[in-house]
Amino acid sequence: MKRPSKIKLIAWVASILPAGWFIINYALGAYNPYPTLFLTQFAGKTAIVFLLLSLACTPLRNIFSCSSLNQPRKVFGLASFYYALAHALTFLVLDYHLKWNWLLPEFQNKPYLLLGLAALLLLLVLALTSIRSFQKRTADLWIKIHRWVYPTTLLVLIHQYFAIKGDKRTAILYLVIFGILMILRVPFIKSKVRIKREDSFQKINRWLLS
């Protein structure tokens, strides 16, 4: 196997760091007496951050003309899926012990839970179809499927907005960031925000790709 580029290594390490941080703090008892609560929120929030990071790759590549910045897209996307899965499993298994007599009514009377579930299933499809061979065999279909990431992100952010109690500023901030990342994809704006090619950037770019 070919040695992965530096930018990919950095992305991998970055996606493992939050889990490591949580495990160390958990071992130190920092989330007692109710670690389930903290794990649910931490995993959910981390999933959102990686989803937005994944969506930020393409606009950043465009702005800085650095092809390397597009490479962590898949790693961040997969990280988002894994954290979302941990978030959902914490809720279903650690919190509710898979007791359906409690869980089913919750899904019936809380639409935001259904939004979260739908988003998780969409992320699962994106994760499963992210393997290279699938992408190569079905280029057109792959592009179509992976455009679902935009509505999926919107579902996730609405889910979070309704899950937060009281102070919604973080949820609104994420929605604003998502909005900016979408606007940066509009062709007219895309051409305006590109900054001048700098040699120093290209040097960093080559290093990241190596």
Add this chain to the structure above:
Amino acid sequence: MMVEKKKPDEITPQELYQSRRTFLKTSLTITSAAALLAACKPTAVETIPTAAAIPSELVDELGSSATLEEDITGFTNYYEFSSNKLKPTELAQDFITSPWTVQIGGLVENPQEILVEELIARYSTVERVYRMRCVEGWSMVIPWQGFLLKDLVEDVKPTKDAVYVRFEGTFDPEQMPGQQYSTYPWPYVEGLRLDEAMHDLTLLATGIYGKDLTPQNGAPIRLVVPWKYGFKSIKAIRKIDFVEEMPTSLWMALSSREYGFYANVNPNVPHPRWSQASEQRIGESGRRDTLMFNGYEQEVQDLYTGMDLTVNF
């Protein structure tokens, strides 16, 4: 009938009974630890259970043991300090609770402004082990000390126009970092109907586990209404007013769809965010069913005869 009030100095001084309790607790811990140590191989030292292994005589009337003291004082909802439940413990530790005056007024014959120490000395102390059910779906069993709110109400003599009691928490942004932001309409406000305030279960609490309330638990004086969601039990009370109109609580002002005035624990009225049918008892592994009126149905159901509790949630 004349009721003879004990002068404060006839009652065991607090430092004394506190030190007795501490001594008892410490010696109990030491004896059980020693017994365990003797029974274990030296390598098994880290398996010594601490407080959890000590049989607690503090149980509620349904047989549930009181939540560990360190959990009650370490895990709190106190938005005046932080929305993170572990942070108030540290952020509130220097919170000044003495001298502390409480203003009692509104539609009463005997309005007063009184030091909290004097208030505590005036009424007989009761000890109650109550379940506390947070609207967020977790719960604890807490051994309180305090006095009946009823005793105070009878003293200040509400006029016939008084229908509700309005409580106001302290407003002190310098000491309470959470109040530095206008995200919430500070100060904290809560309310009870007069008959709820007069109920035998309703306490003004001043202590937990035989000690004065910690700042994060609402020192120096807080409300405890065990059949209602925890947010009704306002902390660090500064003002108690008797009023004609239903008070608007802080949470009602923020989201009246989510938080009603009554806020009775009710597994049949779902909340848009958290489960009200089940709850996580802090210190237990799985969830348990939430009980109607938090298990105090027999005691309080008469207060709500004929009311549609899904409308008046």
